[in-house]
Amino acid sequence: MFRILETREMAQGTVFQFLVAAPLIARKTLPGQFVLLRVNETGERMPLTIADRDPAAGTITLIFQVVGKTTALMSTLKAGDCLTDVVGPLGKPTHIERLGTVVCVGGGTGIAVLYPITRAFKESGNHVISILGARSKGLLILEKEMRAVSDELLITTDDGTCGEHGFVTDVLRRLLTDRSDIKLITATGPVLMMKFVSLLAREFGVPSMASLNSIMVDGTGMCGACRVTVGGKTKFACVDGPEFDGAHIDYDELIKRQRAYLNEERVSLDSFTLKAKKGAGHD
Amino acid sequence: MTEQKKKEKIPRQKMPEQDPAVRARNFAEVPCGYTPELAQLEARRCLQCKKPKCRDGCPVEIEIPNFIALIAEGDFAGAARKLKERNSLPAVCGRVCPQEDQCEKLCIVGKKDEPVAIGRLERFAADWERERGKLFIPPKAPPTGKKVAVVGAGPAGLTVAGDLILQGHDVTIFEALHQAGGVLVYGIPEFRLPKKIVQYEIDYLQKLGVDLKLNHVIGKIITADELLQEFDAVFLGLGAGLPQFMNIPGENLCNIYSANEYLTRSNLMKAYLFPEYDTPVARGRQVAVIGAGNVAMDSARTALRLGAEQVRIVYRRSRAEMPARLEEIHHAEEEGLQFHFLTAPIKCIGNEDGWVTGMECIRMELGEPDASGRRRPIPLQGSEFMMACDLLVIAIGAGANPLLANATPGLELNKWGYIVARDENGATSKPAVWAGGDIVTGSATVILAMGAGRKAANAIHRYLTNR
Secondary structure (H helix, E strand, O other): OEEEEEEEEEHHHOEEEEEEEOHHHHHHOOOOOEEEEEOOOOOOOEEEEEEEEEOOOOEEEEEEEOOOHHHHHHOOOOOOOEEOEEEEEEOOOOOOOOOOEEEEEEEOOHHHHHHHHHHHHHHOOOEEEEEEEEOOHHHOOOHHHHHHOOOEEEEEEOOOOOOEEOOHHHHHHHHHHHOOOEEEEEEEOOHHHHHHHHHHHHHOOOOEEEEOOOOOOOOOOOOOOOEEEEOOEEEEOOOOOOEEEHHHEOHHHHHHHHOOOHHHHHHHHHHHHHHHHHHHHHO | OHHHHHHHOOOOOOOOEOOHHHHOOOOOOOEOOOOHHHHHHHHOOOOOOOOOOHHHHOOOOOOHHHHHHHHHHOOHHHHHHHHHHHOOOHHHHHHHOOHHHOHHHHOOHHHHOOOOOHHHHHHHHHHHHHHOOOOOOOOOOOOOOOEEEEEOOOHHHHHHHHHHHHOOOEEEEEOOOOOOOOHHHHOOOOOOOOHHHHHHHHHHHHHHOOEEEOOOOEOOOEOHHHHHHHOOEEEEOOOOOEEOOOOOOOOOOEOEEEHHHHHHHHHHOOHHHOOOOOOOOOOOOEEEEEOOOHHHHHHHHHHHHOOOOEEEEEOOOOHHHOOOOHHHHHHHHHOOOEEEOOEEEEEEEEOOOOEEEEEEEEEEEEEEEOOOOOEEEEEOOOOOEEEEOOEEEEOOOEEOOOHHHHOOOOOOEOOOOOEOOOOOOOEOOOOOEEEOOHHHHOOOOHHHHHHHHHHHHHHHHHHHHHO
């Protein structure tokens, strides 16, 4: 059992941050790695990137957006409650080196994944330019934290309520046009956003990396649920990734595979919502 | 002499089974086990050979005639205890061992008649003990103060843990998944091996004092070298946890699963109980399973139970080369699975949303025997044809999962990534580290992994006591 020490609601109650006691995992976690968790005995195994860790305190920080049954259930948990299983750190850590100027692009909850990566690039002496995107001001997360680990921070919102009105790719295109010293672009967020960031990077001949949030079961390379085509070869996001060379990811296949359980996810969420309503009725 | 001849007249007793038409739609166990009467009748068929051949066929050398004699006498608890002396998982082995290739193959009765049903008797005695809650906890040797880490809670690791804890060593098992049992819980379906039986065996080990740490991926959370700092010896029973794909176009379409994923979803994650359990699994109407081993049979029979209208086994060789146990093939046929021999997919076809709709196949013929001794399948040019399916499960074997090996410098591997055993006990290139089971031999059986575990445990015990 893994105790939740703190919970925090972010982004208008759609995104939550948990501080979880997991001393062994905290000790080993590197930027870019993730955990798989099971909320309870009947739960699914869900991957979540480790947004932060504190080896001294023995804690990891998990950030999730409520999108389905598991995350909806998690959002009802309080400090003191436990997650039944947390396993990690899984996946390959981000390859961090001093390159010069690095652009970190994050969209939505992907910013939680981006944060430890950005910090690591900054700490290893890169000039870090971060671009954060959200649908709206209220949905933007980790702005303060990201500002602290970036040399320049640019924000876009789909509705113009914060930063520039538009998409991260608009800002990225301008940056790529204006400066020729960008050595790497790293992107985390919705698959479509990562796809267009990668396309843009390729257009300007700049290397790019993307951290993929594939569907997983075991997370140790045993099942192949997370397989993704990179450069014409099948890779497992859980052990070969989660980060891959953005220029070579088959995003269209990934988008289709992400939708494989849409119907089941709806059934699961509906039955959970129904039970929650019934439960409320009895009170 | 006359007494013995009379014994042979008793025919091999059949085990009652669920009716095929009924069981093909449920996940309850297929065979129901012997009644005490049937078990005693079957036990009386044993000749009680002075030099029992059957025992030579058992990888863990169970005293087969002795436990059968106890059943014949009606001392079922004694029989279970006798089994436990050599085998820590009798209820499991009685169900999933290929007895026809091991103990029963060498049974003298089997020379003229059908062999004694050793597996069914083993299952009976173990079930009898479990169902009556008459668990016998054998005495443990005094504590040695030595600590052993076992990596992987599958058949090999559980055997090592069970043997070494009785020798007085301190044993900790590290398991990557959230449940112990390895292939017994993620791979073999409920209808062939009820999970409560596996859990009972794990509980037994814990009662003996084995410390079980779940959710520990060794190589990630702790490295093997770190284990060596804390433990006097390490056993690696990692299994063959790397799914093989066919490497043909279209293989990443939705609703194409490795058997590992399909079975893990259904068994470990209990997707057959969705939405009571959260993990989903695709429910195909027209299912094709590629391969013809036990895992393919398990996948196909699972698909049937998940509501498929048609399930096809597609195999590139012929019936004679099928690696599955005869009993499994027999059960699968009874349940209505269709077999397509000498057929291999060459391309998976999908619709524009990315879902599999079928596959292009090619007919094969058998040529000269290959390295495995089986006749090599050769494609017949121009014989391509389409086979429709909305769910495809690839069950063509598993390889070595490189996760731990990649994080363990100095661990010698062979060219396929399996750990090299330097002797018959599973000693590896690293001091104080042994390995056994599928991670050494490649995909094999539960009992062979247990046999390897037994040998490694003996070697580890000698190593720890001689130091």
